[in-house]
Amino acid sequence: MKARSSLWSRAYSRVLFGFVITFVVNVSLRAQAPESPSAAVRKPRARDLNPPSAPRGLVAEVANCHQVELRWIAPADGTGSGPKAYVVRRSDGGESTLSAGRTTFSDANRVSPSTGLTYTVSAVDAGGNLSAASNAVTVTTPPCAGDEQGVGDFEGNLEVSIEDYPDGKSRTLHVLQTNKERLPIQFAGEAPGHLSTGAPVHIKGRLLDGILVVNSGDTDLETLAMAVSSSTSTTTSTSITNNGQFAVNTFGEQKTLVMLVNFQNDAASNHLWHCE
Structure with a gap:
């Protein structure tokens, strides 16, 4: 020993x-199945696949050589989840999206004089389902009698940035990001100070050489309660299991x-x- x-x-x-x-x-x-009912396994929420009914009674009137006024009747039935936005389409390829809180639209987005235009309106619900198109209406804009300008409705998300200069001065730049294009904004007066990047807005303005001119930032610019078009994102990814349920994927943890x-x-x- x-x-x-x-x-x-x-x-x-x-x-x-x-x-x-x-x-x-x-x-x-990674991708482990939960071991208890309290684990993060949940049944998928039933997706709304029913599109809203089409808007009715679309009427178009020419305001001047660069502006057309539209109005329609909102869907009256309860099909689907109801409209959350409207898509206005023009026969020359023009398209505008606006919130469902209004059923009128002033189109002054590159409307040309002496041109025939056909319009339709469709509704979009919260699930992204698009309705059938409304009745189609056709108008012909007249030739311009003088220096006429159209004032239209524009909706999208606002972008605000500050541009600094070597002399120490700076200026605030505003841009409207619509569903189709980016439009620099020029305020005729002083720009509102409460505007922030990402805010969904509705603007009444004149489109001149690609610049959206707004007379008053207080009366011609409205902040919307929600974005016209949005996507839902989550920080937790999910995968579909064989039984159709959603399981939380904790890859990387x-x-x-x-x-x-x-x-x-x-x-x-x-x-x-x-x-x-």
Whole structure:
């Protein structure tokens, strides 16, 4: 027994003082099925696949050589989730999207004089379902009698930025991002100070050489309660299981278990390690 203890003592004396063995265990939780009802497995919410009914009674009237006024009747039945926005389409490819809170539209977006235009309106619900088109109406804009300008409705998300100059001066730039294009905004007076990037807005203005001219930022610009078109995003990705349920995917999440085992030769305590 003495020889055995002496042998182990000499073996452990060669172990450096404070030597640390670290065991790192990475536990991957990628795509693991939940083990209890409280885990994040949920049934998919029933998706609304029923489009809203088409708008009715579309009427178009020419205001001047650069402006056409439209009005229609909102869908009256309860099909689907109801309209959240309207899409106005023009026969020359023009298209505008506006919130469902209004059923009138002033089109002054590159309307040319002496041109025949056909319009339709469709409704879009919260699920992105598009209704059938309304009745089609056709108008012909007259030739311009003078320096006529059209004032139209424009909706989209606002972009606000600040441009600095070497002399220390700066100016605030406003741009309207519609569903089709980016339009720089020029305020005839002082721009409102409460505007922020990303705000959905409705603007009454004149489109001159690609610039949206707004007379009054207080009366001709309205902040909408919600964006005309939006997408839902989530930080937790999901995958569809074989039974049609949604399971949370925790790819990339890891847990680390660290075990520290210290071996040291404590001669003062004369402590010996024994292995069976």
